[in-house]
Amino acid sequence: MKILVINAGSSSLKYQLIDMDGEKLIAKGVCERIGIDGLFTYKPQLPGKEAVKAASVSMPTHSEAIQAVLNALV
Numbered sequence: 001m002k003i004l005v006i007n008a009g010s011s012s013l014k015y016q017l018i019d020m021d022g023e024k025l026i027a028k029g030v031c032e033r034i035g036i037d038g039l040f041t042y043k044p045q046l047p048g049k050e051a052v053k054a055a056s057v058s059m060p061t062h063s064e065a066i067q068a069v070l071n072a073l074v
Contacts (some may be wrong), residue, residue, distance in 0.1 A: 002026065004073070005073045006066070011035055013065045017073055027073060031065035038044070038065075 001021065007014045013031040018024070029052075038059035039046040042052040052072065059065045 008062055013069070017031050031059055031068060032064050039070060040068050044050045046063055
């Protein structure tokens with residue numbers, strides 16, 4: 001089973017995707033400056049997956065931030 005953990009603050013959203021079968025971290029990252037200019041970071045923990053470091057993404061609300069996370073994970 002995979003679990004998505006989200007910690008949402010007033011202008012940021014931190015996330016981790018965990019595979020509970022092996023208790024392994026699959027990916028983690030953060031959406032920063034939500035409602036301002038939006039920065040998205042994605043750090044996969046699997047070989048062959050490319051990280052996204054501080055990409056500028058339009059995130060006027062937390063809804064867009066969550067969508068950016070889901071798009072990166074899927």
